[in-house]
Amino acid sequence: MSMKRISLRAGLMLGLGMALLPTAGQSVLAPAALAQTAPANAVSAPVQQLYAALGKIQTSHASFDERAKIAGAAVDQAFDLDAVLAASIGTRYQAIAADDKQKLLAAFRDFTIARYVSSFKPGAGARFTITPTVENSPVGGNKIVNTFIGSDDSMPGTPVSYIMHQGASGWRITDVLLAESRISQAAAQRSDFRSTLASGGVSGLITVLERKVKAFSND
Template structure:
């Protein structure tokens, strides 16, 4: 389980995806997110608990990838601050992107995130999700969680921590820490920038979409 999680969540700094592929309109998703913020993100732990509940349902579902994607996508929308992650991953170049380039990147980024979750926590995975507590550390709000399973060596779950920030729509994830300290935004920044520098924003969006589509093939 730990190897699977480290491989899968190691890409989580590239979190998002193609809304059309999931049958969700971006504007509708934004309205839905805002309307449910008080319910889903009132505390730092709330959006993560909701996401974990969706992942648990997905891995115990008999539905295909389309329905499992639709099950997980709204909770990804509520849990992650996609644009904040993109800004940190791309750096100063993000500020010079056109509105259409930003939109394409966010769409592809979301598709990638949802697809990665659907692929990792597929039916029969038998992962166990636990939200432990919330702490203040170095000026950051961090939610400690673990993800374990029956194939964990010595039964030891993998610690997955979330750096949270509070905005108009409630608490959102801005980074994921593996083993309590490995920042996925930082770990992915080099690869992210390499693709961006070689192929531009649209090329990065296409790369993320292609990877996401590969994850969703069963």
């Protein structure tokens, strides 16, 4: 196993997520029914956009901040970050004051972007494969997009799956499932965030996320 493959897998594991109004003449379908009939390419499009951006930043020799802008645009389009953060915190999330929630969401966005930029550095050589079909998730109406991230000497690579939810802005990622055992990234983050929230509250968690962003940018 090459050092490049070990580094890429480690980056992944560290890591590393409403009904539509009908137009005239269309029948009204419940959200679950709409999801069941959704074309696979529509469901997987956000993942394709994310992978295109990750491919671009690993072939770029621009600065960390410039690569973060590329990754950031894709993260904003691909993820429902509010849903990911809510799942990463748990029931306590709903009790957080609106202003604090916005500050925490901004820090979590920066953390998510910086983690991707750090994991897919220039020359990383990651190759992305998206399976052509999608799975129905056991959670009503959601879908699962299965992918692999590998390298030239480790194809197809590590399984990485995405939980997709259809909201007002279309399909978005709400969780990432890592490796063959499908470890939930949101659940792993919830375990990490719980102790920080208990000891330092929202401001403490923001400080930890900001510190991680700085570490990623200096890596």
